[in-house]
Amino acid sequence: MDRISEVCDDFINKFGGDEDALLQNLVRETYLTQLHPRMLSNWHQGSLLNFLVHLTGAKNILEIGTFSGYATICMARALTDDGKITTIERNDEIEWLSKKYFNQTKLDQKIFAMTGDALTITPKLDEQFDFVFIDGDKREYLDYYQMIMSKTTENATIIADNVLWDTKIFKPVASNDYMTQGIIKFNDYVQKDHRVRKIILPLRDGLMILQKI
Secondary structure, rough: HHHHHHHHHHHHOOOOOOOOOHHHHHHHHHHHOOOOOOOOOOHHHHHHHHHHHHHOOOOOEEEEOOOOOHHHHHHHOOOOOEEEEEEEEEHHHHHHHHHHHHHHHHOOOOOOEEEEEEHHHHOOOOEEEEEEOOOOOHHHHHHHHHHHHEEEEEEEEEEEEEOHHHHHOOOOOOOOOOHHHHHHHHHHHHHHHHHHEEEEEEOOOOOEEEOOO
């Protein structure tokens, strides 16, 4: 990142208010204990997710890909007393970290964390979601998207992270780069899908915001 980008990023992050001690500690421990800490959401993205939950009045959120729980906490904080977030993480080796910080939020009664394959778990959930955040296995983005269309309410908000994928989607893609191929396939499909309104924000690694219509 060049110096101008760094200055802009610092300035933009401050617009969402100050990152509190709990989230700062979560970031620090994620970087100390995880092999790929960059998978963590940051304060700017977390603030936007929090804002969108407030704005839409979402009551029932599905998150695919918990990682260490940063985005989960940001969204849970925006829920009203009767709100709920179900978050699914495939990697059971990071469950201890997210659970530790969920317990510290005092919002753990709103957070229902599950471990396993979202493609297997989600169809078995007997509920409809009005807000979905997709941040799981990039190879399965299109599978997630197709799955949740029957699990979401009318006018539901759907957000997909990493849709710009570090600009790899704009370059020749290796035959064994299944992550990039997955993102491209998802982007191409959604572009042609008239069931949703759509916009991409060039925030961090690209956030696609959709509204089901």
